[in-house]
Amino acid sequence: MRSVARIIVDVMPKPDIRDPQGEAILHACQRLDFGEVRGVRQGKRFELEIDGPADEAALARAGELAGELLANPVIEEFFLREG
């Protein structure tokens, strides 16, 4: 049986890039009486199912894919982990 592993890729706007979607969500939080929320940044999460295992080589491959397709390095950063 072929083993399938999962790698999670989180993509976030870089800290110095403005995130208007996050700002809109923050306003909604305040309207909903969640005034303790001081900031919101919105990102994306990708779940990659790969032919396992999710070892170092597989994570490196996923990083290559994230840098080329899943994230735009001009405006976004990504984080990888085994799922």
Place this chain on the structure above:
Amino acid sequence: MAARVGIVTFPGSLDDTDAARAVTRAGGEPVPLWHGGTSLGGVDAVILPGGFSYGDYLRCGAIARFAPIMSALLPAAADGLPVLGICNGFQILCEAHLLPGALTRNAGRRFVSRPVRLRVEDTGTPWTSQYRPGQEITLVLKSGEGAYTAAPRTLAGLAERGQVLLRYGGENPNGSAQGIAGVRNEAGNVAGLMPHPEHAIDDLTGPGTDGLGFFASAVRELVAR
């Protein structure tokens, strides 16, 4: 012989017909190109039109960048083929790294659809040679993700090398860095802009005819070659 200008249609392109009409109006011959093709058919220049290619899935232009036609366009652009990206076409060129920077969601979070005043900053490209430096023109802006952004070092380099094609003349409509509405590559053959020159080629259907210069510039330059 009229200059042959290829116009790529991706799934979700909207403004390919208007771009073709603008090329015709400028005296050129529009050549339809399909995203799934792998040949540019010997055209003299290429326009990537506006729209929502591949539904803007993932990021605007992120999927279109890997369309089969792009494997023909990338080497041709590197060899000096004039390429113009309008709106979604601009986003595709940035995603393909043919142009620096990226387009992000408008600062005001609203889709902006209205005529805007612009200042032509660089008239050295095959797409802007018919304008005067500093000329003010009016084109239609219609985009939700039109805020130009780039790393501070990239922005400084663009200004230094004169790669800013256009700037918004009045109020900044979408939060673009330094009011940038369009840029070109270092060589000058690849240019992109968020506003739509193809929607401003006649008084009846647009805010005037200021956009025609983009197409007339290319047609004249190509015929002169």
